[in-house]
Amino acid sequence: MNSIWILPASLLLDIGFGDPKGFPHPVRLIGKFARYMEKFTRKYISSERFAGIITSFSVYSISFIFTWIIIEFSRYLHPFLGELISAFVIYTSIALKDLLDHSKDVYSALHENDLEKARTMVGRIVGRDTANLEQPDIVRAGLESVGESLVDGITAPLFFAALGGPSFAMLYRSINTLDSLFGYKNDTYLKFGWASARMDDLANYIPARLTAPILCISSAILGFHPLRSFKILIRDGRKHPSPNSGLCEAALAGALKIQLGGKNYYSGVPSEKPKLGDPDRKLVPNLILDANRIVFLTSILSSILFLGLGQVIHLAFGTFFQS
Template sequence: MSMNFLPEDAVTVLAAVALDLVLGDPRRLPHPVVAIGKMISSLEGGLRRVFGNLRAAGVVLLLVTVGVSYGAAALLLYGAALISPAAAFVAGVYLAWVSLAARSLHVESAKVAQALKRGDLPGARLALSYIVGRETAGLDEPEIVRGAVETVAENTGDGVIAPLFYLMLGGPPLAIAYKAVNTLDSMVGYKNERYLEFGWASARFDDLANYIPARLTGLLMVLAAPFCALSGSGAWRIMRRDGRNHSSPNSGYPEAAAAGALGVRLGGANRYFGRVVEKPTIGDPAVPLTLAAYSGVVRLMYGSELLLVLLCLVAMAFR
């Protein structure tokens, strides 16, 4: 796969996006992200034993995981190309497809909304607990909606726009390498006693990998908002004002753009492991947090993704 965005690359991207939008994550097929997760789990114990310095062990874990992931994807494409161009195309589309998560994000978050529509608060809390890290017991409907909106907004960046960005930049191998970085952060990037040192490199590299995509996501949300019956000016104003109101150097930008587009306030108090953590607020409470806000952020996610695809196709046409 060429490092340049050529016509055959455009077809691969379009096919992958279409498959993700229609079918979602192919969980019944061999999945590179599952294999990456198993590799991380198998390496962790050995690296901890071999290296006395946990940061050094974490650096090795990062390098090996990302290197093997990129190399395996590139090798698969090379081997498929030896068989036939059609095999190479199918392999490239599959790797690109599994790197995207828009449909899965929608499906999993929609379970929260569906429970709320039924008036099933316990069911909504349970569904939310599967997609957020905070405690959900006792949350009322606005707080449940806030959790769902924040999750969709944040994951639009690292689950949709970022892999698409790297797919367009360097083809399927770079998209899979990004998924390896993202998986490392989700597995070892915690700031607790076990992973504070061992996961340091993975967490920092994930921040670096998402630096441009997070800000790109915010801008795409600003541009897509008017086409989604939302406020583009509000998205721009709140992103500029509150984009840094987050513990993550990146997550605040898509969350702030979404909050401004929706006219809602995100952030605030969350409970983790029995302890209440007060987070900076993002946005202004112009309208209440209802299911309308959830529907709006889902539209914003799809609108941002499709806008990025369109912009890249237009740029390619001019080239």
């Protein structure tokens, strides 16, 4: 991206508007196209793994190319129009406001002592069973969702937008969307979703490793526990089954001096996740607000770092990485 204002403008749009209800969000279009491709490839390709590969790379390609065509056509009409469309596309790839709003809904329900409502609210942002969760487990679920979503919902799309522009931001969003749709280790998607899950791990690898240390810095600025955050990041960050998700969760656990992880249930089946951090503090609702403050500042600092990296790359390589 040539214009340095595009990325900050995109982030401000997300902070201000989030994802309005009824808005024709590109991620929903990506999801619909992915489901169509799944039906098509499963029908005509006997190998589930190969069908999944074809589905994934078809969606990735269309997402990238279609965005590139829109941006280039708008630039052809007027350079400033191209920049406006670029900012809008990047804005749709970010989910900071939605993450903060959904976690605040969980906090509000707990603050009102409405456990049933809190279970419903947290069920909107996690995949585990929530019908029987008590307050500490609801808080833990909310915090784990905030920590995990920091990368794939905010800093990773910012990273690809800063280094490659709006087309790369939308490419990343398609990768993350397909992992959400197909990246399950069950009979239906274990083979079909293999490529989607591996691509998501690859795409998040660098952003996760840049974001986690920034989270430690944010915890220092906000008066939390940066040394503990960094210690737990190093000690526990790689315990998570995902090569990326555990890093920010561990750093967040250390910053708040709490322990995340433990037993969850998925469709009634227990799943034991590794424990991240130490249980020095009880899991109380106010921790959700503390986590939101850390996530918000981490997002801002990450965007500044990524914008700087993008400008260095642009100066070094010219238009090679432009969308």
